[in-house]
Amino acid sequence: MEGVKLTGALSADEQASVFPPNERAERGPVAVIECVQQIPCNPCEKACPFGAIEVGPDITNLPRLDLDKCRGCGLCLSKCPGLAIFLVDASKSATEALVMFPYEYLPLPAPDEIVDGVDRTGRFVAKARVVKVDTGAQREGTTIVTLAVPKQTMHDVRSMRLVAPGEVFLCRCCEVSETEVRQAVREGAKTVAAVKMRTRAGMGLCQGRTCRRLISRVIAEETGQSPADILPPTSRAPVRTLSLEALAGGDDNE
Amino acid sequence: MRVEKHPVLGDREVGRLVTISVDGAEIEAVEGEPIAAALLAQGMIVMRRTPRFGEPRGVFCGIGRCTDCAMTVDGVPNVRTCVTPVKAGMVITSNLKGGGE
Amino acid sequence: MATGQTFDIVVVGAGPAGLAAAIEAAKRGARTLVVDENNKPGGQLFKQIHKFFGSHEHRAGVRGYDIGRQLLDEAAKCGVEVWLDAVVHGLFDSRLAVLHAGRQVTVQAGRIILATGASENAVAFPGSTLPGVMGAGAIQTMINVHRVLPGKRFVMLGSGNVGLIVCYQLMQAGAEVLAVVEAMPSIGGYGVHAAKIRRAGVPILVGTTISRVVGQGKVEAVVLATLGPDGRIDPQSERTLAADTVGLAVGLTPLTELAWMAGCEFFFSPKLGGHLPLHDENMLTSLPYLYVAGDITGVEEASTAMEEGRLAGIAAAESLGLVEAAAAATDKAAVRQRIDVLRSGPFGEGRRLAKAEILQQQALRSGQGGESWKA
Numbered sequence: 016m017e018g019v020k021l022t023g024a025l026s027a028d029e030q031a032s033v034f035p036p037n038e039r040a041e042r043g044p045v046a047v048i049e050c051v052q053q054i055p056c057n058p059c060e061k062a063c064p065f066g067a068i069e070v071g072p073d074i075t076n077l078p079r080l081d082l083d084k085c086r087g088c089g090l091c092l093s094k095c096p097g098l099a100i101f102l103v104d105a106s107k108s109a110t111e112a113l114v115m116f117p118y119e120y121l122p123l124p125a126p127d128e129i130v131d132g133v134d135r136t137g138r139f140v141a142k143a144r145v146v147k148v149d150t151g152a153q154r155e156g157t158t159i160v161t162l163a164v165p166k167q168t169m170h171d172v173r174s175m176r177l178v179a180p181g182e183v184f185l186c187r188c189c190e191v192s193e194t195e196v197r198q199a200v201r202e203g204a205k206t207v208a209a210v211k212m213r214t215r216a217g218m219g220l221c222q223g224r225t226c227r228r229l230i231s232r233v234i235a236e237e238t239g240q241s242p243a244d245i246l247p248p249t250s251r252a253p254v255r256t257l258s259l260e261a262l263a264g265g266d267d268n269e
Numbered sequence: 270m271r272v273e274k275h276p277v278l279g280d281r282e283v284g285r286l287v288t289i290s291v292d293g294a295e296i297e298a299v300e301g302e303p304i305a306a307a308l309l310a311q312g313m314i315v316m317r318r319t320p321r322f323g324e325p326r327g328v329f330c331g332i333g334r335c336t337d338c339a340m341t342v343d344g345v346p347n348v349r350t351c352v353t354p355v356k357a358g359m360v361i362t363s364n365l366k367g368g369g370e
Numbered sequence: 371m372a373t374g375q376t377f378d379i380v381v382v383g384a385g386p387a388g389l390a391a392a393i394e395a396a397k398r399g400a401r402t403l404v405v406d407e408n409n410k411p412g413g414q415l416f417k418q419i420h421k422f423f424g425s426h427e428h429r430a431g432v433r434g435y436d437i438g439r440q441l442l443d444e445a446a447k448c449g450v451e452v453w454l455d456a457v458v459h460g461l462f463d464s465r466l467a468v469l470h471a472g473r474q475v476t477v478q479a480g481r482i483i484l485a486t487g488a489s490e491n492a493v494a495f496p497g498s499t500l501p502g503v504m505g506a507g508a509i510q511t512m513i514n515v516h517r518v519l520p521g522k523r524f525v526m527l528g529s530g531n532v533g534l535i536v537c538y539q540l541m542q543a544g545a546e547v548l549a550v551v552e553a554m555p556s557i558g559g560y561g562v563h564a565a566k567i568r569r570a571g572v573p574i575l576v577g578t579t580i581s582r583v584v585g586q587g588k589v590e591a592v593v594l595a596t597l598g599p600d601g602r603i604d605p606q607s608e609r610t611l612a613a614d615t616v617g618l619a620v621g622l623t624p625l626t627e628l629a630w631m632a633g634c635e636f637f638f639s640p641k642l643g644g645h646l647p648l649h650d651e652n653m654l655t656s657l658p659y660l661y662v663a664g665d666i667t668g669v670e671e672a673s674t675a676m677e678e679g680r681l682a683g684i685a686a687a688e689s690l691g692l693v694e695a696a697a698a699a700t701d702k703a704a705v706r707q708r709i710d711v712l713r714s715g716p717f718g719e720g721r722r723l724a725k726a727e728i729l730q731q732q733a734l735r736s737g738q739g740g741e742s743w744k745a
Contacts, residue, residue: 023574096431097566309519325587
């Protein structure tokens with residue numbers, strides 16, 4: 016069962032009918048008008064200062080986007096009463112794309128915050144970095160959020176879910192949150208050991224055995240490195256939890 | 270629960286706060302808001318019990334048509350609380366025992 | 371009864387249709403009164419916090435409450451008199467019995483325009499009378515106008531635009547929406563409204579209904595069930611959601627008591643919400659002094675209601691001899707064109723056909739058709 020009429024989310028075919036070709040997104044920002052039903056409505060046409068959106072005299076026509084005229088300014092996003100217009104831009108990097116969407120909820124994220132990028136059904140797609148939060152008066156209450164997402168997900172991420180700060184603990188012993196770890200990475204701590212020195216994550220009773228992998232993954236996400244390249248911190252004895260008393264007596268072998 | 274912050278409407282403008290009495294309990298309300306809104310803000314969702322079976326009723330239509338939310342206000346029975354504005358010092362009873370009015 | 375006052379045109383209902391009607395009538399020189407039973411004007415516009423659809427030339431993309439403010443400003447500028455807390459409880463030919471702020475007054479009208487709107491339909495299932503089950507409109511009023519959340523975890527019955535929009539607005543107000551339940555095999559409202567709440571992770575369950583609501587003295591759980599091909603509940607499919615509030619968005623019915631009381635002819639249109647006053651293309655009923663506009667003439671939406679109001683206002687002023695027929699004809703043609711646009715496309719088709727049927731019926735019954743079916 017699929018399609019907007021049955022599930023509220025566009026089917027693969029419906030998505031294909033509105034996506035600009037990837038080459039166009041590689042050249043720069045471009046609107047994606049996810050309007051597939053003939054609703055009598057045309058504010059998008061007027062919203063575009065470049066005349067790139069055409070509805071025509073019969074306002075139930077589906078909007079047509081002129082891919083060459085569209086400059087990706089995003090003015091149409093907050094004019095669509097259906098909040099059905101998005102913007103994708105694959106021109107900025109080889110691995111990341113920008114996705115812009117309307118967002119009318121509180122709280123709003125802060126620039127650089129890491130959020131969950133979600134798809135048309137609210138399912139998690141990828142971690143995403145907030146690039147811009149536009150609450151300008153011309154948006155008339157419809158905030159436009161720009162996320163940086165992995166490039167292959169730019170046609171899937173259509174909204175976001177805030178990751179509640181402080182609620183997700185990576186280091187259970189020292190109670191260090193994911194937000195703190197990400198902040199540390201962004202401030203230059205690019206190895207597990209560096210994160211440990213900065214945040215105390217991994218310095219508790221378990222000595223990092225539980226959080227090490229989680230922290231590696233965050234570093235990989237933040238820096239764009241492969242998890243294979245994030246090496247575990249230097250292993251030092253004792254590598255298991257034991258009482259120092261057991262060691263204090265010296266070596267029994269002698 | 271009050272909706273304090275809102276992405277489109279902005280922060281809630283708090284009007285004059287007054288006290289009203291509901292079944293003997295003093296509650297805070299905003300002058301001029303419907304009595305039913307003041308009660309819902311406190312999580313009080315049962316406005317009355319029915320005369321025949323003593324069943325609980327709360328806000329249903331919210332626009333003064335269905336009378337499910339009727340209570341006794343300052344001695345006047347059957348007042349539709351969803352369309353009756355709060356005034357300071359109102360004494361409201363819910364008739365929770367049921368029975369004819 | 372206190373001694374009556376006289377107005378050229380009295381409009382019952384200060385919603386989008388009523389205000390638009392009054393503005394057009396007053397602009398053309400009619401001494402116009404609008405009466406409304408509520409203590410605030412605007413009808414349902416002030417709880418509509420989303421941007422409206424339609425043509426950008428006619429305020430599409432503007433939020434409902436802003437349209438409400440614009441209408442009120444315009445009405446004040448045109449000299450429209452507005453009585454609030456004024457309940458019209460009887461209609462005796464062209465006289466209206468009004469209880470205005472506790473005082474009983476009689477108002478004599480040259481023409482009356484009924485713009486009384488519609489009210490939400492109820493639906494009955496086991497537990498539907500429990501506190502916590504309420505109309506979607508009631509929820510919308512509470513959260514957007516009074517800024518109070520009537521619950522924390524909601525289930526909405528009905529996936530028309532009202533159900534979808536209220537779910538979206540519930541989340542904007544900070545509530546959790548567990549599901550939208552739709553008995554029909556597909557979503558009733560606009561896909562873009564559905565898409566907004568789907569992106570937030572709310573499931574829309576088509577072919578499903580609420581089989582019962584359970585709880586001690588209040589809603590504690592909602593039992594859903596799938597509907598079989600015969601339209602009956604499949605008991606094997608029951609599952610429970612821990613909701614504390616249920617919204618009902620299962621359509622509206624035109625508020626027609628005053629029209630019945632006046633004795634005008636009626637027509638039954640299931641598509642438009644039931645019995646409604648038969649009217650011609652000037653919004654005139656079978657009674658020469660009685661016009662109708664907005665949801666009382668068939669449930670549509672606010673933009674159409676405003677246009678119908680304009681039509682009724684122009685036509686009523688014309689019938690009082692306040693405007694030249696040619697000027698009125700031009701103005702009415704422009705409004706009708708806008709109405710046609712609002713009813714265009716696949717979503718408007720049902721309403722368009724139902725409205726055409728009303729005009730056909732009216733033409734048939736008047737035996738003349740078109741502009742002049744005055745007795």
